Structures are given as structure tokens and as C-alpha cells.
Amino acid sequence: MRVAVLAETAAGETRVAAIPETVKKLAGLGASVAVERGAGRQAGISDEDYAAAGASVGSRAETLDGAGLVLGVIGPEADSLGGVAPGATLVAMLDPFARRETVQGYAGAGLEALAMEWMPRITRAQSMDVLSSQSNLAGYKAVIDAAAAYGRAFPMMMTAAGTVSAARAFIMGVGVAGLQAIATARRLGAQVSATDVRSATKEQIQSLGAKAIFVEGVAGIEGEGQGGYAGETSEEYKKAQAELVSSHLAKQDIVITTALIPGKPAPRLISDAQVATMRPGSVIVDLAAGAGGNVEGCVPGETVERHGVKVIGATNLARSLPADSSALYARNLFNFLSAFWDKEQGRPVLPDEDEIVKGIRLTHGGRIVSERLA
Numbered sequence: 001m002r003v004a005v006l007a008e009t010a011a012g013e014t015r016v017a018a019i020p021e022t023v024k025k026l027a028g029l030g031a032s033v034a035v036e037r038g039a040g041r042q043a044g045i046s047d048e049d050y051a052a053a054g055a056s057v058g059s060r061a062e063t064l065d066g067a068g069l070v071l072g073v074i075g076p077e078a079d080s081l082g083g084v085a086p087g088a089t090l091v092a093m094l095d096p097f098a099r100r101e102t103v104q105g106y107a108g109a110g111l112e113a114l115a116m117e118w119m120p121r122i123t124r125a126q127s128m129d130v131l132s133s134q135s136n137l138a139g140y141k142a143v144i145d146a147a148a149a150y151g152r153a154f155p156m157m158m159t160a161a162g163t164v165s166a167a168r169a170f171i172m173g174v175g176v177a178g179l180q181a182i183a184t185a186r187r188l189g190a191q192v193s194a195t196d197v198r199s200a201t202k203e204q205i206q207s208l209g210a211k212a213i214f215v216e217g218v219a220g221i222e223g224e225g226q227g228g229y230a231g232e233t234s235e236e237y238k239k240a241q242a243e244l245v246s247s248h249l250a251k252q253d254i255v256i257t258t259a260l261i262p263g264k265p266a267p268r269l270i271s272d273a274q275v276a277t278m279r280p281g282s283v284i285v286d287l288a289a290g291a292g293g294n295v296e297g298c299v300p301g302e303t304v305e306r307h308g309v310k311v312i313g314a315t316n317l318a319r320s321l322p323a324d325s326s327a328l329y330a331r332n333l334f335n336f337l338s339a340f341w342d343k344e345q346g347r348p349v350l351p352d353e354d355e356i357v358k359g360i361r362l363t364h365g366g367r368i369v370s371e372r373l374a
């Protein structure tokens with residue numbers, strides 16, 4: 001089967017869906033891989049690197065010609081995929097709720113569209129989970145960006161000219177990104193605390209050497225939460241959380257917010273009045289900026305100053321580490337494809353009843369088949 005790897009066309013996209021290592025592995029499964037010219041440039045991978053790994057490199061039309069499998073980072077429009085084999089499979093992040101018309105376009109073009117960001121969060125699919133691999137890098141980069149914007153040092157330093165005190169960092173939302181943010185801030189020498197609504201995260205925070213700041217006496221979300229995700233909490237919990245956070249926030253230098261609730265706008269965790277209580281020069285990085293923001297006044301993609309505090313509206317931070325984010329994303333894709341690869345047929349075979357297939361398959365046989373989109 002011919003596998004096409006596209007150069008991304010979405011504004012600001014730096015990543016690529018295959019790296020030389022995964023090109024070789026796909027070839028090892030019997031696939032022939034075609035890479036669009038320049039696809040890996042921003043991730044530091046040259047056309048020659050792909051060719052050395054066994055791929056053919058050419059124009060978009062040459063790449064797509066006869067391809068049965070198309071790999072991308074952000075799903076392209078169906079009308080830009082002319083020349084693929086009938087019934088070809090598209091594997092990418094498709095943002096299905098926001099891009100219903102595009103998904104309809106895939107169905108109309110007879111493509112089988114697989115949305116990698118809808119990978120179920122089950123043990124078997126961990127190595128295929130693109131949200132985790134990208135969030136992990138975003139959590140790291142959020143702390144690095146905060147450190148760059150902060151006019152002081154993170155670690156405590158005792159020098160002949162006096163002592164520099166350690167920065168206090170507070171991480172709100174301890175999923176994949178939050179855990180990495182805790183670990184990174186600790187490595188840089190900050191005094192770290194963190195909070196979440198899911199009770200299971202308390203132990204995880206402590207095991208990373210940070211202080212857990214938790215609402216006591218009002219039930220939040222027990223254990224890991226449904227499928228590992230948070231849901232809405234009660235009004236009583238929200239009030240208790242706001243009070244707890246208020247007194248803690250005023251003492252923080254760095255705040256990283258990562259709180260998301262699937263299918264809902266990001267919960268508002270910090271009001272403008274709370275920002276005003278922080279010390280001027282403090283930095284907040286809102287990783288939920290693209291989903292409505294955890295911080296009042298945050299602007300997606302921009303840094304704004306509120307009451308002397310820098311509020312960074314982070315969107316898609318994984319894109320600012322294109323080499324690593326591409327490598328992890330490409331391996332997620334390969335792990336998925338190889339798990340379903342049928343050696344005799346020389347292509348992935350996706351059983352209708354498989355939990356992974358049900359989770360990510362949007363279109364099949366000319367129509368939308370995803371239950372979540374129905």
C-alpha cells in the first residue's frame with residue numbers, strides 16, 4: 001500500500017506526521033511511503049533524510065497519486081486530496097466538532113477519516129494517544145515560557161551578593177500537561193504546589209514532590225473521573241475552590257493553568273480581581289486559552305499585562321517544539337497503524353466493533369458513522 005505523508009498547510013503548523021524512523025518502520029510492514037517535498041523542514045527533517053529512510057519525495061500531486069493511506073497532523077480539506085485511491089484512509093487530528101463540514105467533505109469524497117484526538121483513553125491505546133504526547137510537551141514548554149517571561153530566577157541562589165529566593169509556582173489542573181509542568185518547575189528549582197478537581201491527582205502531585213492544594217469537606221470528582229476526565233463540579237465545590245485558590249494565588253509568582261472539561265468550555269479558575277492580588281512581575285500561562293481560557297482577560301495567542309501580571313494565552317505549545325512533537329506524534333500514528341496492520345493484505349484492517357476503531361472512525365462508506373458526531 002502507498003502511504004502519503006503531507007506537508008502541513010494549516011497556519012502556524014510546524015509538525016509533520018512521519019519521521020525517518022517511522023518511514024522505515026512502515027516500509028518494514030511492506031508499505032511504500034511518499035513524502036511531500038518540504039514536509040519535515042520545520043521539524044528539522046530534510047527531504048534527503050526521508051529519501052535516505054526509503055521514502056520517495058515529490059510534489060503534493062505525486063505524493064497523493066494512488067495513496068491508500070494519507071497521514072497528516074491537521075486534517076486537510078477533502079478537495080485538496082485529489083488523486084488518492086478510492087476509499088483511502090486519512091489519519092490526522094480532525095477537530096470533528098468544530099469542522100463538521102470538513103468531515104462531511106471526507107464522507108462525500110468516499111474517504112475513511114480517522115480522528116486521532118478521539119483515541120479512547122484505554123491502556124491498549126496509550127502508545128497511540130496523540131493528546132497525551134502533545135500535552136506532555138505543552139506542559140513542559142508552558143513552564144519554560146513562564147521562566148522566560150519572568151524577571152526573576154526560579155531556583156533559590158545563595159550568592160556573595162545576597163540570596164535570591166525560589167519562585168513559587170502553582171499548577172492548576174493536573175492532567176498530562178499539569179504533571180509535566182509540575183516536574184519541569186521542580187527541576188528548575190521552584191517551590192511547586194498544584195490543584196485539581198479529581199481526587200486521584202492528590203497522590204500524583206505529592207509523588208512529584210509538590211504540595212497538593214485541595215478543597216476539603218466538599219466532594220469534587222472521585223478518583224480518576226469518568227475515563228480519566230473531569231466533569232462539572234457542584235456550585236458548592238466551585239465556591240470552596242475559588243476561596244481556597246484566592247488566598248493561595250496572592251502568594252504565587254508563576255501560575256500554569258491547564259484545566260479542561262471535554263465537550264465544554266474551559267472552567268474559569270482565576271478572575272481579574274484575583275490576578276490583581278498577585279505580585280507585579282508574576283506570570284500566568286493559560287494552556288486552556290484556546291478552549292475559552294481558565295483566566296479572565298486572557299487572549300489566545302497573545303501575552304497581555306493585567307495589573308502588572310503577564311498573562312500568556314498559550315495555544316498549541318507543542319508546535320513550538322516541532323522536532324519532539326513530530327517525533328512523538330509520528331510514533332503515535334505508527335503504533336496505531338502497526339497494531340491493526342494485516343500482513344497478508346498489506347494494509348491496516350479496522351474491525352467495526354473494536355473500541356479504538358469506534359472511537360476514532362468518523363466516516364466510512366460515504367457517510368458519517370461516528371456516534372459522537374451523529
Ligand code: NAD
Binds near residue numbers: 120173175177227
Ligand atoms: P484534560 O486535558 O482533559 O484536563 C486537564 C486537567 O484539568 C484534568 O486533570 C482535569 O481533572 C483538570 N480540571 C478540570 N476542571 C478543573 C477545575 N475546575 N479545577 C482544577 N482542575 C480541573 O486532562 P488530560 O491531561 O487529558 O488527562 C486526564 C486524565 O486522563 C489523566 O488522569 C491521565 O492520566 C488520563 N489519561 C489516560 C490515558 C490512557 O489510559 N490511555 C491517556 C491519557 C490520559
